[in-house]
Amino acid sequence: MSEAAQLQFPASKDLIAQIQFDTDQGKIWLNEQRMVLIHSAAMGSLRKELIETLGAERTKGFLMRFGFQAGMRSAELAMKVRPEIETHEAFSVGPQLHAIMGMVNVTPIALEFDVQAGTLYGEFTWKDSYECEAHINEFGHSDEPVCWELIGYASGFASFYMGRKVIFRETQCAASGHPHCHIVGKVAEEWEDQEQLEKYLTPDPIVEELFALRQQVSRLEESVRDREEQEDLLTNSVGRSGAFKNVCQLIRKACKSKVTVLLQGETGVGKEVVARGLHTASDRRDNPFIAVNCACIPPDLIEAELFGVVRGAYTGASHDRAGKFERANTGTIFLDEVIELSPRAQATLLRVLQESELERVGDNRTRRIDVRVVAATNEDLEQAVQEGRFRADLFYRLNVYPVHIPPLRERTEDIPQLIEHFLEKYHTLYNKRTMGVTDKAMQALIAYKWPGNIRELENMIERGVILAENNEAIDLQCFFPSLAEPTHPLNVIASSGVLKEQARCDSAANEEQWLDQLLDEDFSLENLEGQLIRKAMDQANGNVSQAARKLGLTRPALAYRLKKLEEVV
Numbered sequence: 001m002s003e004a005a006q007l008q009f010p011a012s013k014d015l016i017a018q019i020q021f022d023t024d025q026g027k028i029w030l031n032e033q034r035m036v037l038i039h040s041a042a043m044g045s046l047r048k049e050l051i052e053t054l055g056a057e058r059t060k061g062f063l064m065r066f067g068f069q070a071g072m073r074s075a076e077l078a079m080k081v082r083p084e085i086e087t088h089e090a091f092s093v094g095p096q097l098h099a100i101m102g103m104v105n106v107t108p109i110a111l112e113f114d115v116q117a118g119t120l121y122g123e124f125t126w127k128d129s130y131e132c133e134a135h136i137n138e139f140g141h142s143d144e145p146v147c148w149e150l151i152g153y154a155s156g157f158a159s160f161y162m163g164r165k166v167i168f169r170e171t172q173c174a175a176s177g178h179p180h181c182h183i184v185g186k187v188a189e190e191w192e193d194q195e196q197l198e199k200y201l202t203p204d205p206i207v208e209e210l211f212a213l214r215q216q217v218s219r220l221e222e223s224v225r226d227r228e229e230q231e232d233l234l235t236n237s238v239g240r241s242g243a244f245k246n247v248c249q250l251i252r253k254a255c256k257s258k259v260t261v262l263l264q265g266e267t268g269v270g271k272e273v274v275a276r277g278l279h280t281a282s283d284r285r286d287n288p289f290i291a292v293n294c295a296c297i298p299p300d301l302i303e304a305e306l307f308g309v310v311r312g313a314y315t316g317a318s319h320d321r322a323g324k325f326e327r328a329n330t331g332t333i334f335l336d337e338v339i340e341l342s343p344r345a346q347a348t349l350l351r352v353l354q355e356s357e358l359e360r361v362g363d364n365r366t367r368r369i370d371v372r373v374v375a376a377t378n379e380d381l382e383q384a385v386q387e388g389r390f391r392a393d394l395f396y397r398l399n400v401y402p403v404h405i406p407p408l409r410e411r412t413e414d415i416p417q418l419i420e421h422f423l424e425k426y427h428t429l430y431n432k433r434t435m436g437v438t439d440k441a442m443q444a445l446i447a448y449k450w451p452g453n454i455r456e457l458e459n460m461i462e463r464g465v466i467l468a469e470n471n472e473a474i475d476l477q478c479f480f481p482s483l484a485e486p487t488h489p490l491n492v493i494a495s496s497g498v499l500k501e502q503a504r505c506d507s508a509a510n511e512e513q514w515l516d517q518l519l520d521e522d523f524s525l526e527n528l529e530g531q532l533i534r535k536a537m538d539q540a541n542g543n544v545s546q547a548a549r550k551l552g553l554t555r556p557a558l559a560y561r562l563k564k565l566e567e568v569v
């Protein structure tokens with residue numbers, strides 16, 4: 001199918017429908033990608049300045065790589081919006097978006113490709129390229145083609161789409177006197193001057209040189225910094241917000257002495273990470289670090305667990321055993337949920353803190369012990385003292401150096417960095433490489449209230465990495481599958497985006513009526529969701545991609561829900 005007459009792009013309504021102007025938030029969305037409207041004249045003067053400072057060759061490379069990045073993102077969108085990737089319709093998303101974004105008017109001449117086999121040949125005509133216009137306005141006619149950003153976009157789109165390097169080149173350009181521009185694309189290996197062409201797509205040596213130098217400088221800086229600074233908590237844990245820096249500062253001061261530290265904060269804020277950081281930043285770093293969650297040990301065993309036991313002390317104590325404190329000797333012990341300690345264990349702990357000695361359960365021998373204690377709680381210990389659940393004298397002993405770790409919702413600046421950190425972790429763990437988080441998902445993650453704090457964030461990123469395909473960005477629905485539920489905390493965002501847009505299409509009164517009717521009956525959101533999914537699968541004859549499109553979900557998100565539905569049945 002390479003006859004010009006036969007080749008036509010499909011209607012672009014589905015692509016235009018991906019654009020949403022979220023004026024309240026100052027954002028434009030293309031599906032889940034954040035976009036900006038830029039004046040083409042402003043782009044023209046940026047281009048001019050680049051040419052004048054970097055020279056034409058460097059600018060060409062710079063703009064080609066810039067376009068390449070944009071093209072890759074369009075390919076990602078193509079696979080989402082028109083998932084049947086072996087069809088012309090799906091490939092056409094690239095050139096059609098090029099036109100929608102106002103960059104150039106594309107007409108297909110020839111297009112043959114096979115993603116499976118990795119073959120591609122494409123020819124297109126470009127009319128009214130904004131780049132030609134900008135170039136002619138600033139520099140007049142050129143001997144060489146000048147649509148650098150556009151050609152980078154075409155190459156980036158096709159490369160990402162095909163899963164292998166594809167290079168487009170301009171064989172004719174309107175800036176050099178031709179009636180219009182003409183481009184040809186082939187897989188990289190098929191170009192005779194492949195190396196020459198690819199040179200432009202690899203980052204500029206000047207940038208790499210600068211980067212290498214900068215790295216060298218920071219390595220030098222690091223080696224100059226003293227050991228104390230280097231082992232700083234800041235190098236081990238993630239966070240740049242004022243709230244978290246404050247915690248780091250307190251911990252840094254504490255690690256110079258043996259002072260008992262009490263970490264307070266909600267569940268999941270990372271108390272153990274902080275305790276570990278304190279240990280590694282202290283001069284006990286080469287000695288043991290033992291973490292104990294007091295809530296996980298039955299109350300009648302906790303004494304033996306912590307302080308050890310001698311044979312025959314109670315039924316089941318078949319031999320002498322050292323407790324966690326003895327094992328942490330010369331190091332640090334972290335007692336999480338310290339409020340759960342039994343009264344007897346509280347008494348023994350008090351003695352360890354006051355006199356640095358303990359006896360194993362059932363033993364007469366007193367042992368000297370040198371352990372730094374870091375205790376943690378997510379409850380109000382003072383209140384527990386008032387209610388008689390916790391010894392007052394132990395509380396005062398523990399509360400010498402309290403450190404409050406803020407909940408995640410109070411340190412939202414740290415969220416992007418934490419996400420980066422967990423992505424890195426789970427990419428390695430699952431041997432996968434996603435494209436990170438979509439802009440819209442990032443916005444939602446920052447706005448979310450995080451009742452489960454960092455642990456919840458970590459779990460969510462793990463799930464996102466599992467659900468997303470390689471080289472695909474993790475989208476909103478991977479994180480919040482129940483986003484469409486009106487009660488969902490993120491509904492604020494949803495309502496300014498997709499949901500509101502869809503609602504606008506229907507008559508508001510009709511919808512109201514429909515909702516009333518729905519809720520009058522024996523209603524369950526879960527059931528409704530299940531029914532909708534089954535209906536969509538029916539209509540799509542079991543084709544998951546098609547059904548996903550009907551439901552406005554990504555394929556992995558629907559597959560995930562289908563699996564859940566199967567489990568229920």
Ligand SMILES: [Zn+2]
Nearest residue numbers: 147173174181
């Ligand atoms: Zn051109």
